[in-house]
Amino acid sequence: MIATLIATLVEEDHAEDDGVLAPDDRLTCHVHGRWIHQCVSSPVHINPVTRHRWCRGCDSPLGVVVDELTGAVAMRCPRCGRGGSAATARLIAACRASIEARRAA
Numbered sequence: 001m002i003a004t005l006i007a008t009l010v011e012e013d014h015a016e017d018d019g020v021l022a023p024d025d026r027l028t029c030h031v032h033g034r035w036i037h038q039c040v041s042s043p044v045h046i047n048p049v050t051r052h053r054w055c056r057g058c059d060s061p062l063g064v065v066v067d068e069l070t071g072a073v074a075m076r077c078p079r080c081g082r083g084g085s086a087a088t089a090r091l092i093a094a095c096r097a098s099i100e101a102r103r104a105a
């Protein structure tokens, strides 16, 4: 399982360097060396500029709930209960895909 994670990390690093993989579509995180759903709750994954995990209306980071068992992933602003953006939607999709990839490993 660890071997699969490392292989996927290396593969995604190369694909990103080659310009054929967008950072948003990665299933692994090169900062934390983990599947994206395992570290997405870290503050490193908050970005007010791109609006990854960021509610512009409230100037506030979104909270994260990841359920590996059911594959459910939710990101919500603790103040207004919304806070969605295109970047966050892609991040949620990547988390769901990384849960699947880890399961398949």
Ligand SMILES: [Zn+2]
Binding pocket: 029, 030, 031, 032, 033, 036, 039, 040, 042, 044, 045
């Ligand atoms: Zn990370």
Ligand SMILES: [Zn+2]
Binding pocket: 055, 056, 057, 058, 059, 060, 077, 078, 079, 080, 081, 082, 083
């Ligand atoms: Zn909000």
